[in-house]
Amino acid sequence: MRGVCAGVYTFAHKGECVIEPGKTWILIVCFFLFAAFSAYAQQPAPAPQLAPEEPHGNIGIDFGVISDRFGALPSATTGVGVVSGQYAIYQGSKREQVPDIVIGGEVVLPTGTAEHADEFAGFGGPMFHFTDQFTAGFHVQVRKLDLPTSVINGQSFIRNNMLLLELPLVLNYKFLADKKAFVEAQVSPEFSPHFSNSSAGPSPYPHPSLDHGYTIRGIVGYNFEKFYLRGTYETRYFKFSPGLGNPDFLYNWKTNYATVGVGVTF
Numbered sequence: 001m002r003g004v005c006a007g008v009y010t011f012a013h014k015g016e017c018v019i020e021p022g023k024t025w026i027l028i029v030c031f032f033l034f035a036a037f038s039a040y041a042q043q044p045a046p047a048p049q050l051a052p053e054e055p056h057g058n059i060g061i062d063f064g065v066i067s068d069r070f071g072a073l074p075s076a077t078t079g080v081g082v083v084s085g086q087y088a089i090y091q092g093s094k095r096e097q098v099p100d101i102v103i104g105g106e107v108v109l110p111t112g113t114a115e116h117a118d119e120f121a122g123f124g125g126p127m128f129h130f131t132d133q134f135t136a137g138f139h140v141q142v143r144k145l146d147l148p149t150s151v152i153n154g155q156s157f158i159r160n161n162m163l164l165l166e167l168p169l170v171l172n173y174k175f176l177a178d179k180k181a182f183v184e185a186q187v188s189p190e191f192s193p194h195f196s197n198s199s200a201g202p203s204p205y206p207h208p209s210l211d212h213g214y215t216i217r218g219i220v221g222y223n224f225e226k227f228y229l230r231g232t233y234e235t236r237y238f239k240f241s242p243g244l245g246n247p248d249f250l251y252n253w254k255t256n257y258a259t260v261g262v263g264v265t266f
Helices: 021-042
Strands: 003-005 010-011 017-019 057-070 077-090 102-110 120-129 133-138 140-146 149-152 155-157 163-167 171-174 180-190 194-196 210-223 227-240 253-265
Touching: 057 102, 057 227, 077 253, 102 133, 120 171
Parallel strands: none
Antiparallel strands: 003 010, 010 017, 057 077, 057 253, 077 102, 102 120, 120 133, 120 140, 133 171, 140 163, 149 155, 163 194, 171 180, 180 210, 210 227, 227 253
16 A cells, blocks of 8 residues: 655555655755755854054155245245154044044255245144044144344344244044045144254344244145145244344244145055
8 A cells, every 4th residue: 555645755565765756856955955054044243344443653745835024024935845744652542532642743944045944843742532533632842943044235134043842732623424534723822932043143132032923734635545635724923022132023923834745644
């Protein structure tokens, strides 16, 4: 007597169990599908993607024009080159409320020094992460200015070089979807400088007394994978008190420069 069990097996009278030929491949396919599903279900979940690490530092070079005016003398304009860089010797985080510690410096070299000042600066300070896009902090900065000598009616007016202690407030904001575009503002009051003899010789006048001064700098740029482009504008003003050390207000100084530049990040 023959019978069918679940439509898959047929039993002979001797008790044999035989797989019908038409069902063999169905069983094989089901077996491999079950095995593949089990292996996939046992795979560990993929690791979360980490955000790319922020660059630790940068170095770049900028070129543009600079304009200087001393007292009532005519304004003078020339080309200028700027080499600058900075490096985070310690990277903090917003989550831990720990700031970055940044060091750096810059050199400002006008193409003509007869009416313009060479500048050399170094700085260091904290930068706090308020959001993923906004950081703010300040720099403790030392800047040396090699002031030019003016020739007036055939006579030389020698200005002493100045060494400044500056404390610029630094604000940086990143924007666009990828946070690669940025703007930065630096604002610093100027304090009484330390004077030293010029390369042209000692000045016959006493050191002038600073009334007030300021420096304002704005930067806009875009970070690519390994380099950046940026534009910079800076204005600075020194007003010294009238007196024997500031004849005809020849120490009073207004300078502006605008540059564009490129640099590498690392």
